[in-house]
Amino acid sequence: MARYLVRRLLQMIPVFVGATLLIFLMVNVMGDPVAGLCGERACDSATAAQLKREFGLDKPVWQQYATYMGNVFTGDFGTAFNGRPVTELMATAFPVTIRLTLVAIVFEIVIGITLGVVTGLRRGRPVDTAVLLATLVVISVPTFVTGLLLQLLLGVKWGWVRPSVSPLAPLDELILPGLVLASVSLAYVTRLTRTSIAENRRADYVRTAVAKGLPRRRVVVRHLLRNSLIPVVTFIGTDIGALMGGAIVTERIFNIHGVGYQLYQGILRQNTQTVVGFVTVLVLVFLVANLLVDLLYAVLDPRIRYA
Amino acid sequence: MSRTPVTKHDEGDGMTSLEMAPTDAGADGAAPLLEVRDLHVEFAVRDSVTKAVNGVNYSVSAGETLAVLGESGSGKSVTAQAIMGILDSPPGRIAKGEIFFQGQDILRLSEGERRKLRGAKMAMIFQDALSSLNPVLSVGFQLGEMFRVHQGMSRKDSKAKAIELMDRVRIPAAAQRVGDYPHQFSGGMRQRIMIAMALALEPDLIIADEPTTALDVTVQAQVMDLLAELQREYNMGLILITHDLGVVADVADKIAVMYAGRIVETAPVHELYKRPAHPYTKGLLESIPRLDHKGQELYAIKGLPPNLQAIPPGCAFNPRCAMAQDVCRTDVPPLVPVTELDGTELPGRHSACHFWKETIHG
Known part of the structure; x- marks a missing residue:
């Protein structure tokens, strides 16, 4: 187990370097990094050259990358477009997005798994068909359409929720955005759970559980669901990273000042440091989430042993 | 069907002619632990019905071992699942019949009451x-x-x-x-x-559905011995479902042979081996490989078990039976008591063959 963990952590290094290098190169190709520093006008060439020298942008790209990474590991993510350290931006943006992601994950787990179990046990019945159709609709309609539509209906027309989230983004205001963010994954979780339940419900060990005289609820939850959740947990785990990065659209719609919003601003203003910094952290989140899922996998299925 | 289905159940009067003859425990007039009466189980598949069990009768007393013998698809496991109440339903359905357990028709119990029996009283x-x-x-x-x-x-x-x-x-x-x-x-x-x-x-009753099939031969004997020993110790009724004639011989008290969802022969275990009273049982016994017949071709019953969606009319075994006559293709043979040539009854022996006399007495 310890050896496995060490090996996995070592494997994360090349992935981390590769991903960050790629994003570093892409952002550099994107445009002139100093262009955004002079406000709306273009910088005059003398100032631009001076700024470039100041930021070390006249050095070769690999050297820039090495310097940047060196700084990152001392906790210096550089300066954002508003002249403040990127870390300061992160400190305000990440808690908001983490809260939003948590709301979304809770929706995925509670609604997705419940619907999956209900439909999996009643395959081919009207409930199953209805839910299946609904998931198909959710999967095929892009998030910005569902998001804007719900915002218009619930927020503007009926006034049930605030159409845009206040800067502090309290939990209750994140319910609708969380649902929108979760929607597509929720549909996948439903389908995945449904298939898994339907597949396992005729399993021999389920028959044994019934023959033991266990109440139906216990048979379903302890025996059937426990086995059927293994692939679902894997999906939800890897989805954490995807949700945090994918929150860009949802955060734009509901005006949430989270990671997605800051990334968007960073790209708009061509602020290399912000973009690379945020993406670097997201890559880390993704890698750690994946590692945790793999470890959880062994807990859920004792037949899997890591050596 | 020549047998009249029992419609009223008077627990006191015990055995009627239609039940399998009680062997030991039932002899004093006490009701057996478990009694299956005229059980029919069907499975709805697309546009037809698979008739898996077609009128099974058997009984088990406390401390007794009944071996249910038959090929795959003969309905032996389905009968057991119906007793336990774990039939896959739908598509499975008990079309007819009664299952008496400790004097009570368990098919009339609510699902909650059935559940409490499972595991606790029957396992x-x-x-x-x-x-x-x-x-x-x-x-x-x-x-x-x-x-x-x-x-x-x-x-x-x-x-x-x-x-x-x-x-x-x-x-x-x-x-x-x-x-x-x-x-x-x-x-x-x-x-x-x-x-x-x-x-x-x-529990009072244990149903063992091919408990040793998945095991090595040496382990099979150990597991079987353990099961038999525990059964004696707790004085449980045991239904041993198997297709392995070797397993049966040592542990069972009586045998019920099933074919196409019906019982075709019942007998105390050693009697069955000595003198089978049904051509199907005879075929089964002859197909056991024997050391003293080394080098000869193995005997096999020709043909295949019937399609349960289209069981042949008359005796279900007739297309594979060497003794089949016209009557076998038209009339379903009832399960009747088997006697010696002089008419002395053989306790516990029944056969569902029009020509049981010819089969048992040569």
């Missing part, structure tokens, strides 16, 4: 212990669950009980292995755990 041992045990729960959890659910026992006490049970079925180092998962045990040990689980609440 089942399945064929493949690896797939029949939950792969993600420890054996201790699965054993202890019986006590926690049925008796409301605490986690700690139920664990102690689980260890005790594992000791009981002679699993070495039970206390250390109680937290292990099914895949960490050998096939024989896993089957012992299945037995322990069935035994947990000391």
Whole structure:
């Protein structure tokens, strides 16, 4: 187990370097990094050259990358477009997005798994068909359409929720955005759970559980669901990273000042440091989430042993 | 059908002519532990109906072992599932019949009452212990669950009980292995755990559905011996479902041979081996490989078991039977008592063959 963990952590290094290098190169190709520093006008060439020298942008790209990474590991993510350290931006943006992601994950787990179990046990019945159709609709309609539509209906027309989230983004205001963010994954979780339940419900060990005289609820939850959740947990785990990065659209719609919003601003203003910094952290989140899922996998299925 | 289905059940009067003759325990007039009467089970498949069980009658008394013998698809497992109340339904459905357990028609009980019987009063041992045990729960959890659910026992006490049970079925180092998962045990040990689980609440009836089929021959004997020993000790009724004639001989008291969802012959175990009274049983016995016939071709019953969606009219075995006459293709042979040539009844012996006399007496 310890050896496995060490090996996995070592494997994360090349992935981390590769991903960050790629994003570093892409952002550099994107445009002139100093262009955004002079406000709306273009910088005059003398100032631009001076700024470039100041930021070390006249050095070769690999050297820039090495310097940047060196700084990152001392906790210096550089300066954002508003002249403040990127870390300061992160400190305000990440808690908001983490809260939003948590709301979304809770929706995925509670609604997705419940619907999956209900439909999996009643395959081919009207409930199953209805839910299946609904998931198909959710999967095929892009998030910005569902998001804007719900915002218009619930927020503007009926006034049930605030159409845009206040800067502090309290939990209750994140319910609708969380649902929108979760929607597509929720549909996948439903389908995945449904298939898994339907597949396992005729399993021999389920028959044994019934023959033991266990109440139906216990048979379903302890025996059937426990086995059927293994692939679902894997999906939800890897989805954490995807949700945090994918929150860009949802955060734009509901005006949430989270990671997605800051990334968007960073790209708009061509602020290399912000973009690379945020993406670097997201890559880390993704890698750690994946590692945790793999470890959880062994807990859920004792037949899997890591050596 | 020549037999009249029993419509009224008077528990007191015990045996009617239609029931399988009670062997030992029933002889004093007490009702047997379990009695299946004219059981019919169907499965709805697309636009047709598979008739898996077509009028089965059998009974088991406390301390008695009934072996139900038959090929795959003969309805032996489905009958057992109907008794346990674990038929896959839908598509499965009990079309007709009664199942009396401890004097009460359990088919009339509510699902909740049936559930309380399962595990506590009647238990089942399945064929493949690896797939029949939950792969993600420890054996201790699965054993202890019986006590926690049925008796409301605490986690700690139920664990102690689980260890005790594992000791009981002679699993070495039970206390250390109680937290292990099914895949960490050998096939024989896993089957012992299945037995322990069935035994947990000391039920009155155990149904063992091919308990040794998935095991090595040497392990088979050990597991079978253990099962027989525990059955004697707890004085349980045991229904042993098998297609292995070798397994049956040592442990069973009586045998019921099934074919196409019906019982075609019943007999005390050694009588059946000596003098079968049905051509199908005879064919089964002749197809056992024998050491003294080395080098000869093995005997096999020609043909295949019937399609249960289209069972042939008359005797279901007629297309494969060497003795079949016209009457076999039209009339379903009733299960009748088998007698000696002079008319002396042979206790416990019945055959559903128009020509049982010719079969048993040559």
